Amino acid sequence: GKATFNSHVALGDSKQLQLGADADMIIYHDGSANYVQAVKQDSDLFFRGNDGGSNFNALQLDMSTGGTAYFADDVRLTDNHAVRLGTDGDIVFFHDGTDGFLESAGNFTLDVAGDINIDADGADINLKDGGTRFGILYNSSSDFVIESSVQDKDIKFQGNDGGTGITALRLDMSDGGVAFFNDDVRINDAKVLRFGDDQD
Numbered sequence: 430g431k432a433t434f435n436s437h438v439a440l441g442d443s444k445q446l447q448l449g450a451d452a453d454m455i456i457y458h459d460g461s462a463n464y465v466q467a468v469k470q471d472s473d474l475f476f477r478g479n480d481g482g483s484n485f486n487a488l489q490l491d492m493s494t495g496g497t498a499y500f501a502d503d504v505r506l507t508d509n510h511a512v513r514l515g516t517d518g519d520i521v522f523f524h525d526g527t528d529g530f531l532e533s534a535g536n537f538t539l540d541v542a543g544d545i546n547i548d549a550d551g552a553d554i555n556l557k558d559g560g561t562r563f564g565i566l567y568n569s570s571s572d573f574v575i576e577s578s579v580q581d582k583d584i585k586f587q588g589n590d591g592g593t594g595i596t597a598l599r600l601d602m603s604d605g606g607v608a609f610f611n612d613d614v615r616i617n618d619a620k621v622l623r624f625g626d627d628q629d
Contacts, residue, residue, distance in 0.1 A: 440457070440458075442458060442459060442460040443457060443458070443459045443460065444457060445457040449469075451468075451469070452468060453467065453468050453469040453472060454466065454467050454468060454469075454472075455468060467492055470492075471492050471493040472492055473489055473490060473491050473492055473493075474489070474490040474492070475488070475489050475490075476488040476489075485501060486499075486501060487500070487501050487502075488500055488501070506523070506524075508523075508524055508525060508526040509523060509524075509525055509526065510523065511523035515534075517534070519533060519534035519535065520532070520533050520534070520537075521533075552567050552568040552569075553565055553566075553567040554566040554567065561579075562578045563577070563578055563579050563582070564576060564577055564578055565578055577602055580602075581602055581603035582602055583599050583600055583601050583602050583603075584599070584600045584602070585598070585599050585600075586598040586599075595611055596611060597610070597611050597612075598610055598611070
């Protein structure tokens with residue numbers, strides 16, 4: 430039958446509340462920590478609730494895969510609280526109330542099956558080293574602008590020629606953008622190299 434208690438049910442340390450005919454699930458406190466344990470091999474844990482009259486699984490812990498967590502909806506953290514990945518929490522995602530941050534203790538690799546899209550509604554993609562901006566990619570009236578941000582620092586186009594690294598083109602920002610080509614400048618037949626401000 431069903432028992433109804435009108436007060437607390439107290440169990441001493443390491444005394445278990447056992448559920449199921451074979452005690453397949455137990456709940457207990459060992460004096461320092463609390464435990465909810467699915468005893469039966471590969472038996473999952475479900476956290477269930479009721480949304481608008483319908484029962485659903487809010488969280489499933491899959492014991493056949495080492496405890497993989499399946500949430501039924503978003504996982505939300507308040508500002509300045511992070512999602513940390515790795516044994517030492519080396520990758521951190523968080524929001525400070527204004528901006529979002531992704532921090533990594535080592536290298537960070539994006540490896541996707543499709544394209545990588547960067548969509549900055551502020552129009553600027555800032556490139557930084559140690560917090561100092563050295564370059565910007567941005568939209569200026571639908572023109573694509575590549576800008577070297579540090580005073581008098583050049584823009585270089587580099588590559589590999591037969592195993593040797595070369596600078597194919599250097600734009601000297603300390604000299605008004607003078608272009609230094611590493612080799613010939615070639616123009617297709619019937620094309621014109623024009624000089625002066627008036628290109629008409």
